[in-house]
Amino acid sequence: MLGSVVNSSRRAFLQSTAFVATSPVQSSAQVQERASSPRDYWLTVMKRISEPVLTSLSERKLKVNMPVEASHGNVEDRKKYTYLEAFGRLLTGIAPWLESGATTGPEGELRARYAELARKSITAAVDPASPDRMNFDSGSQPVVDAAFLALGILRAPKELWEKLDRTAKGQLVRALQTSRVIKPGFNNWLLFSATIEAFLGLAGERPDAMRIDYAVREHEGWYKGDGVYGDGPQFHWDYYNSFVIQPMLLQVLESARAWSSAWETFHPAVLARAKRYAAIQERLISPEGTFPAIGRSLAYRFGAFHLLAAMALRKQLPDNVAPEQVRSALTAVMKRTVDTPGTFGHDGWLQIGFCGHQPSIGEAYISTGSLYLCSAVFLPLGLPASDPFWSGPEKRWTAKQIWAGADSQADHAIQI
Numbered sequence: 001m002l003g004s005v006v007n008s009s010r011r012a013f014l015q016s017t018a019f020v021a022t023s024p025v026q027s028s029a030q031v032q033e034r035a036s037s038p039r040d041y042w043l044t045v046m047k048r049i050s051e052p053v054l055t056s057l058s059e060r061k062l063k064v065n066m067p068v069e070a071s072h073g074n075v076e077d078r079k080k081y082t083y084l085e086a087f088g089r090l091l092t093g094i095a096p097w098l099e100s101g102a103t104t105g106p107e108g109e110l111r112a113r114y115a116e117l118a119r120k121s122i123t124a125a126v127d128p129a130s131p132d133r134m135n136f137d138s139g140s141q142p143v144v145d146a147a148f149l150a151l152g153i154l155r156a157p158k159e160l161w162e163k164l165d166r167t168a169k170g171q172l173v174r175a176l177q178t179s180r181v182i183k184p185g186f187n188n189w190l191l192f193s194a195t196i197e198a199f200l201g202l203a204g205e206r207p208d209a210m211r212i213d214y215a216v217r218e219h220e221g222w223y224k225g226d227g228v229y230g231d232g233p234q235f236h237w238d239y240y241n242s243f244v245i246q247p248m249l250l251q252v253l254e255s256a257r258a259w260s261s262a263w264e265t266f267h268p269a270v271l272a273r274a275k276r277y278a279a280i281q282e283r284l285i286s287p288e289g290t291f292p293a294i295g296r297s298l299a300y301r302f303g304a305f306h307l308l309a310a311m312a313l314r315k316q317l318p319d320n321v322a323p324e325q326v327r328s329a330l331t332a333v334m335k336r337t338v339d340t341p342g343t344f345g346h347d348g349w350l351q352i353g354f355c356g357h358q359p360s361i362g363e364a365y366i367s368t369g370s371l372y373l374c375s376a377v378f379l380p381l382g383l384p385a386s387d388p389f390w391s392g393p394e395k396r397w398t399a400k401q402i403w404a405g406a407d408s409q410a411d412h413a414i415q416i
Helices: 008-015 028-034 038-058 082-100 105-126 142-155 157-162 166-181 190-202 209-221 240-256 264-284 298-313 323-338 368-382 398-402
Strands: 223-225
Touching: 038 082, 038 105, 038 323, 038 368, 082 105, 082 142, 082 157, 082 298, 082 368, 105 142, 105 157, 105 166, 142 157, 142 166, 142 190, 142 240, 142 368, 166 190, 190 209, 190 240, 209 223, 209 240, 240 264, 240 298, 240 368, 264 298, 264 323, 264 398, 298 323, 298 368, 323 368
Parallel strands: none
Antiparallel strands: none
């Protein structure tokens, strides 16, 4: 189905590299056998997830090509939102690689191609005349994925903002501004509105500082201790500290610096808490590469490690957590997920599930596009291949060390 949107010369190039799209029936062991390094493996998985979305949307055929799965008999309703979900969430994870990835060799060619497809896709998503023009203002869901789109652009301003043409920039700004009509929930959703405002500041527009101030101050009040925030006033056992809260809090605070110092005093504590939560996340990965299936939105799969991946990208991992052990741990998680039959449909699109195809694990707000938040794990691809994250030798992560009987330092809470 997608072959028609990749021209023959590009197909020949892709087939000659380690990053060729994989068949849904291929195992991670087969992929790893062809990959010469962990980075090559990550790139192969990233390409497998990204290719259907970027090729279809860049050709303005996403609504034609993407199947929509929803588990609660609400496919028609979720079609109003699922396309922006797929695109915004995908860019959230691959943006740093688009911005800072290789510029030469097979990886450099793939990166340049994907950056071009991403810009064409942004244009297709916001052009009022496009058949793939997306919904930014009807219902409540669009504020979520407008924010993920904004987060992706904040992570790749040169490739995804500066290189857009003037018309596309104007249409993008207007599309995101229309999301202001949506009232966010009194929970992590406050950060969606704040992230959109942070992008509008980057774009030279006047951001609504109240939306940022409200989100930052409320989350400060919702902090529960030891690196964990409530999702609103109450604590939830789930991965929303990583899916949304801590990565977006850091991005909003740091992006807002460009035009205001109003929230600078919050940053040190927010960063310290993020380091602690990253340490907790690393310890949650079992020696076998699994992690607890706790809380809602499990269908985002390894997107649960958005924060750990972000801290690796930022080179701000906690003490005693080496970047190469994070790489080893996340690679193990990736293999456990990608290798499971049913993760992808026969046509290469993600299917609902945590470990394979498990439709019942999806809440009523989950549909095919929702699943692409798993791409958040790819953030470290924004680090060069020479960085210790990629160049360091394999290293056992904490749980693998401890369960092998190795001596290990005690773990402690933080008081901030």
